[in-house]
Amino acid sequence: xxxxxxxxxxxxxxxxxxxxxxxxxxxxxxxxxxxAVPKRQAEFTTARWCVRQALSRLGLPAAAVVPQERGAPxxxxxxxxxxxHCPGFRAAALALRADVLSVGIDAEPNEPLPVxxxxxxSCARERADRVRLGHLGVAWDRLLFxxxxxxxxxxxxxxxxxxxFTDVVVRIEPDGTFExxxxxxxxxxxxxxxxxxxxxxxxxxxxxxxxxxx
Ligand SMILES: CC(C)(COP(=O)(O)OP(=O)(O)OC[C@H]1O[C@@H](n2cnc3c(N)ncnc32)[C@H](O)[C@@H]1OP(=O)(O)O)[C@@H](O)C(=O)NCCC(=O)NCCS
Numbered sequence: 706x707x708x709x710x711x712x713x714x715x716x717x718x719x720x721x722x723x724x725x726x727x728x729x730x731x732x733x734x735x736x737x738x739x740x741a742v743p744k745r746q747a748e749f750t751t752a753r754w755c756v757r758q759a760l761s762r763l764g765l766p767a768a769a770v771v772p773q774e775r776g777a778p779x780x781x782x783x784x785x786x787x788x789x790h791c792p793g794f795r796a797a798a799l800a801l802r803a804d805v806l807s808v809g810i811d812a813e814p815n816e817p818l819p820v821x822x823x824x825x826x827s828c829a830r831e832r833a834d835r836v837r838l839g840h841l842g843v844a845w846d847r848l849l850f851x852x853x854x855x856x857x858x859x860x861x862x863x864x865x866x867x868x869x870f871t872d873v874v875v876r877i878e879p880d881g882t883f884e885x886x887x888x889x890x891x892x893x894x895x896x897x898x899x900x901x902x903x904x905x906x907x908x909x910x911x912x913x914x915x916x917x918x919x
């Protein structure tokens with residue numbers, strides 16, 4: 706297991722699995738993926754298994770979680786959360802809305818990004834940091850990418866604003882933390898001004914995982 710839960714506060718319940726689960730989907734969930742390729746159906750279904758386990762651990766009944774605007778998951782009203790899947794790994798992190806404003810999690814293979822992607826998703830400041838972390842045995846470009854995906858997954862559901870990879874500067878620390886600073890106008894959400902995010906990361910079992918909690 707990747708230890709994603711260890712990157713999150715105890716108010717956030719994270720369920721992860723390396724095995725696909727064949728559960729009965731709700732009709733709305735089934736409708737969302739009935740034309741998808743088998744790989745997509747498997748990741749979607751197993752992520753819903755993770756969601757239901759997490760809902761149960763929060764003391765809540767199972768519920769449908771269907772992709773909404775721009776793919777963001779439609780959570781039952783009492784919860785916020787985030788889903789990630791990559792080859793051989795699926796996870797969902799959920800918390801009560803009363804405790805947490807938003808969550809973002811992401812998992813990626815600990816392998817370099819395809820040629821050209823790193824340049825497209827990073828800025829000069831971040832590329833200079835790469836040297837500083839070069840000794841860690843982590844695919845640093847992939848870690849940066851994952852941190853930004855976690856930021857976006859936490860950002861979008863509460864702002865409904867897009868965020869480009871170069872709209873955020875991420876500073877990754879060797880101690881397993883990162884800070885993300887927005888270069889776009891801050892957002893006001895529930896009386897909180899969002900101009901940046903604090904996150905955590907880990908690399909284990911061939912995967913890089915990142916998490917952001919607001
Ligand atoms: C949405 C996105 C982050 C998903 O990442 P991914 O690596 O493709 O896929 P993952 O398996 O890790 O995550 C997929 C899950 O993300 C969630 N997701 C999709 N769109 C989302 C959104 N707009 N907001 C929040 N979560 C979203 C969904 O729950 C999805 O799983 P599901 O379809 O089974 O419900 C990515 O496709 C994307 O659009 N990135 C561009 C925007 C971005 O990252 N900007 C960086 C700003 S610094």
